[in-house]
Amino acid sequence: MPVYNRRYLIPFRATLLPQIFTDVLVVGGGVAGLRAALEAGQGETDVIVCAKGTLEQSSTFWAQGGIAAVVDGDDSVEDHVRDTVVAGAGLCDEGVVRRVVEGGREAVAELAAWGMPFDRKTDGDEAGADANAALDGVALGREGGHSHFRVLHSDGDATGKSLAYTLGQRVVESPNIRFFTECFVLDLITTDSEAPRVLGAVTHHPKHGLQVIWASATVLAAGGAGQVYRESTNPAVATGDGVAMAWRAGAALQDLAFVQFHPTTLYIAGASRSLITEAVRGEGAHLIDRDGYRFMPDYDDRAELAPRDVVARSILNQMAKTGHTHVYLDVSPIGTERFVERFPGIAATLQQFEIDPGGSIPVHPSAHYMIGGVRVDEHGRASLPGLWACGEGACSGLHGANRLASNSLLEGLVLGKAVGENVRETVQRNGQPQRVKVVSDIRLSDRSELDLADVRSSLRSVMWRHVGIGRDGDRLKEVEEMFGFWSRYTLDKIFDERLGWEVQNLLTVGTLITRAAQWRGESRGTHTRTDRPEASDEYRVHDVWRRGAASPETVTVDAPVPV
Ligand SMILES: Cc1cc2nc3c(=O)[nH]c(=O)nc-3n(C[C@H](O)[C@H](O)[C@H](O)COP(=O)(O)OP(=O)(O)OC[C@H]3O[C@@H](n4cnc5c(N)ncnc54)[C@H](O)[C@@H]3O)c2cc1C
Known part of the structure; x- marks a missing residue:
């Protein structure tokens, strides 16, 4: 087995590490994770949210433009659906688009009721005239691809900050939710079988060291991977950890070629x-x-x-x-x-x-948004039992081949909530978290020391130059081979701190994006192949990748996701 197929980043014996038990573990404290946690934590369900940084260290916190939602009488769900589908260039799953767009108004009204200070109309703004008093007079911006003014914003261009504080405050006030900051999740723990089940995760905290969090349900909401590119709008935490750990655990990933460049x-x-x-x-x-x-x-x-x-x-x-x-x-x-x-x-x-x-x-x-990610069904369930995903690291089919501006905070809110609901119901049915004997036995690498900073910066430069806005098939093949070579001496190392694990995750995600970009022999949405400049019907499919398979399974657009 090639080394880059190693199952876990570090060696451990799960039962010998300090143990924490919870009903629901949410990996990620951005919009998707916080919204999912709030929903899951209703009633008696215990929830732990782990974020590797603070509340402020997320793409959510950095969001500027706002949240797209149909709140104006002159606007319509049909128009928002159409704008989303047009931007998505033939790959949007329309059922998902409709569901998210229909949920928009309720999602922003709920935020307003929770105290989110949406900007109100001043002279020169378009205003929403909504039956819901919490939204009446709200100012609406317009962004590329939208046929109407429908973007709600807060404190001008600080929408993400207001959103993170609004959700964060509610999480802190929720008696059933514990929010662990500075808690790095290394890997999902699974049963060691043909059909692995996710049982929680192994984590590292600077003060408490390694721990195992056993959970009846695990939600991946760890955001995107913008840091894989030299030019990126994303915060330092966006290193694709969630996608990489889902891959190592065996979950199906989808549409990874599509990366939006702002x-x-x-x-x-x-x-x-x-x-x-x-x-x-x-x-x-x-x-x-x-x-x-x-x-x-x-x-x-x-x-x-x-x-x-x-x-x-x-x-x-x-x-x-x-x-x-x-x-x-x-x-x-x-x-x-x-x-x-x-x-x-x-x-x-x-x-x-x-x-x-x-x-x-x-x-x-600059690289801005990862459209592909962990393949999920309408409830946010991933292909492995016990695992859900939402937010930028998930691929729900909403964005197709290109994301419409301000639709991702909306997605995090609507599908985050849906995941939380589904997780809560499942946990109530399935009961206590399972604790099993899981052993990750990795021998120490006998290769030489590695200059991690150099691997990181070389990876980011190559990704920007060759897997960026314009991509060429032959060059992608060379890059994939080169990353394979780099992986041999980078992914066989055992690190004991965050920088090393992040570089390993970046290299994994970079390789997967490159491979998917090479496979997709067409230009569509955000994916431009200079050697194949046209869209092709043959590729009007989702590409679904699993560990161990050299090529993807292709799935018709709008087909139900089997879980
Ligand atoms: C500068 C900027 C502006 C944007 N503006 C807009 C906008 O106006 N409107 C819009 O709709 N979208 C916008 N976006 C996109 C949008 O902000 C993101 O897509 C969205 O916030 C993603 O939310 P999320 O919850 O999936 O991930 P994030 O908000 O990125 O949160 C990820 C969380 O996962 C945690 N995490 C990651 N890895 C680990 C790990 N290994 N262990 C533990 N925790 C981990 C992080 O600490 C963080 O808490 C913008 C993005 C950027 C970068």
Whole structure:
């Protein structure tokens, strides 16, 4: 068996480690995990949420633009469904889209009732006129691919922060939920059989060391893997741990080739790639090149409000045409006063670099959102019994081949809640967590020391250059082989701290994305193959990957997920 098929990251004997028991273990403290925990923790069910960082360290906390939901009388579920499906380029599971979109209004009304301070209409805003008093007069933004103003936001461009604090506060106040921060989940524990069952996880806490948390139900909500790319909008925690551990445990993964690249992140050498939310374009900003030429109308009738993949590719094209490292977002049509009022967080970032919030902002695309992930059914059940998944690390079929802006917080809320409900019912039926003898016996690697930082940065550079916005089949094959080679001496090591485990997870996820991108011999949604520029009906399927299989199983769009 190749070393990169190792079942666990570290050696351990489960019964000899400190033991914790719970009904439900939720891995991840972002929108999906917190919402699932709140639902699961109703009644008598005990829930533990583990987050490897703090509440603030998640993509959720960083979200700017807002939450898409149909709350305005002029808008409709049909329109939101259509916009989502059009962006998804033939791969959305429409049943899931409808379910999520239909759940939007209730999800945001619930948040408002829980105290989430959604922005209210001021002069110049579109406002929702909703029968629900909690939402009446709420300000609505518009983003690329949306046919209506339907994006609810909070504190201008700090929606994620308000959302995380609103959900986090409720979690802290819930008597049945324990929230373990700084608790790194290394691996899911499974029964050692042909049909493994998930029994919980092995975790590491800087103070308490290794522990086993036995759970009747385990929910993976560990977010995406943006850190696998050199240019990324994602926080440092987004290292694909959930997807990698699901893979090691044997869960089916789906549609991994699809990674969304955000067209506009601040491009200043040495600065982190701060997102300049799509809502800025929604407010009227234009993309211009180094010569001041507004180029988007040349590429798409929807100009700056075309879906993200179209805008990101157009920017790269224009950069190639003009021989420049970036383009500019001309925000002068918005006006400085309005810009600072509507986007206070971005204005503050610009100020740090002495960029005029009424002028031109240097921007460049970056990896932003992982569309593929752990394959789940309508209840969020993964292919292994005892395991559920939700949020960015799951693949529900909502986003198809491309995510519509502001649909992911919505997904985390609606499907997170659905997972929580299903988990609670299942736990009530199935009872106590099972504790079995699980032994991970790994011999120590006799290979030389490894420069982990170098593996990490080389991986991220290669992913950006060859598995990024434009991909070539032959090059993908070479990259996959190269990652196979790197895996031989990186994945056979045993680390005792987070950086090592994260690099191992990044390499696993990078390899899986590359393999799926190589398999998908077409261009569709976020996946652009320069050697296969057209979409092909042959590939209008979900690709489902399992450990041990050299090629994916293909599944018709909208087919029910067997679990
Ligand atoms: C800059 C930025 C702006 C965005 N803006 C928007 C927006 O306006 N609207 C929108 O809809 N979407 C937006 N998105 C996308 C959206 O924020 C994410 O898709 C969504 O928040 C993901 O939620 P999640 O709960 O799945 O994961 P996250 O919010 O990323 O949470 C993941 C959690 O898992 C934990 N975790 C990870 N690995 C481990 C491990 N090994 N052990 C324990 N815990 C672990 C992390 O600590 C974290 O608590 C944005 C994303 C970014 C990066």
